[in-house]
Amino acid sequence: MPVRILPSILMVFVCAIIWSQEATEIYLLDLEEQDDQIVLSNAINISNNEGYDNQPSFTEDGNAVLFASFRGGQSDISKYFIQEKYRVWLTDTPESEFSPVQMPGSKKYYTCVRLNKDESQFLYKYAYKKKPPKVLIPDLKVGYYLWLDEKSLISFVISDIETLQVSNFKYKIRYPIQSNVGRSLSKIPFNAGLGNNLVSFISLEHEDPEIYSINPKTSESKYITDALSGSKDLAWTLKGSMIMGKGNQLYKYKPGIDKEWKPVKMDIDFSLKNISRITVSPDGSKLAVVCQE
Numbered sequence: 001m002p003v004r005i006l007p008s009i010l011m012v013f014v015c016a017i018i019w020s021q022e023a024t025e026i027y028l029l030d031l032e033e034q035d036d037q038i039v040l041s042n043a044i045n046i047s048n049n050e051g052y053d054n055q056p057s058f059t060e061d062g063n064a065v066l067f068a069s070f071r072g073g074q075s076d077i078s079k080y081f082i083q084e085k086y087r088v089w090l091t092d093t094p095e096s097e098f099s100p101v102q103m104p105g106s107k108k109y110y111t112c113v114r115l116n117k118d119e120s121q122f123l124y125k126y127a128y129k130k131k132p133p134k135v136l137i138p139d140l141k142v143g144y145y146l147w148l149d150e151k152s153l154i155s156f157v158i159s160d161i162e163t164l165q166v167s168n169f170k171y172k173i174r175y176p177i178q179s180n181v182g183r184s185l186s187k188i189p190f191n192a193g194l195g196n197n198l199v200s201f202i203s204l205e206h207e208d209p210e211i212y213s214i215n216p217k218t219s220e221s222k223y224i225t226d227a228l229s230g231s232k233d234l235a236w237t238l239k240g241s242m243i244m245g246k247g248n249q250l251y252k253y254k255p256g257i258d259k260e261w262k263p264v265k266m267d268i269d270f271s272l273k274n275i276s277r278i279t280v281s282p283d284g285s286k287l288a289v290v291c292q293e
């Protein structure tokens with residue numbers, strides 16, 4: 001993934017090369033958390049596709065997973081239906097789409113980052129019924145993003161310095177809240193005991209990456225703990241634990257309870273290699289993880 005500071009056009013070029021070379025798969029696992037212990041089991045490959053499969057996100061009802069998947073030398077968006085155990089392609093365009101997320105409160109639309117043929121890179125709104133997509137934020141080169149509610153989102157913006165910016169579509173305002181940040185953005189559940197309406201991010205201000213909470217409205221941030229060494233991605237469980245991956249193992253840390261990162265029990269009969277992105281379903285019962293193919 002991109003380093004901290006690069007000219008924007010070079011950043012797009014670097015991202016495109018790296019994405020085309022990675023060979024990854026997405027696995028879905030059952031998640032149980034009791035007495036501050038997390039157990040993962042029943043891992044199944046939901047992408048099952050040669051090449052790049054990445055950036056999974058659950059739909060709001062938890063019944064499906066959206067993700068980016070390579071075919072024909074470019075990335076399109078797929079949807080995996082969990083109960084039915086099958087996947088469909090949502091896009092088939094000359095452009096490459098990444099980072100799909102269902103729009104809050106809507107079953108008709110999802111958003112994704114699109115790399116256009118002219119090397120522009122914007123966040124688009126797509127309809128499931130094949131209507132033409134629309135640019136949501138025309139003048140920002142968005143890398144990753146997190147919907148805060150139906151009218152606002154926080155985005156990782158690619159520029160000379162990578163920043164977090166909040167876009168409020170209701171009031172038509174936009175403002176930066178942090179710089180020198182990593183790619184992982186997550187809502188912090190109330191059960192973490194850190195407060196309401198907070199988002200976690202990984203700060204790259206110091207030599208060792210650190211995890212912070214931030215209030216998107218006030219920009220107030222607070223240190224939580226050091227990130228797991230060598231890991232760029234995290235997710236929160238419904239009961240307030242963070243999960244990060246390193247190598248072939250997942251680890252958990254619960255603020256106020258754990259003093260250090262602890263291994264998660266993985267009750268599966270094979271190894272998940274080079275774990276990266278992680279996401280937890282809305283009801284907390286499933287975890288999707290990206291691993292080396």
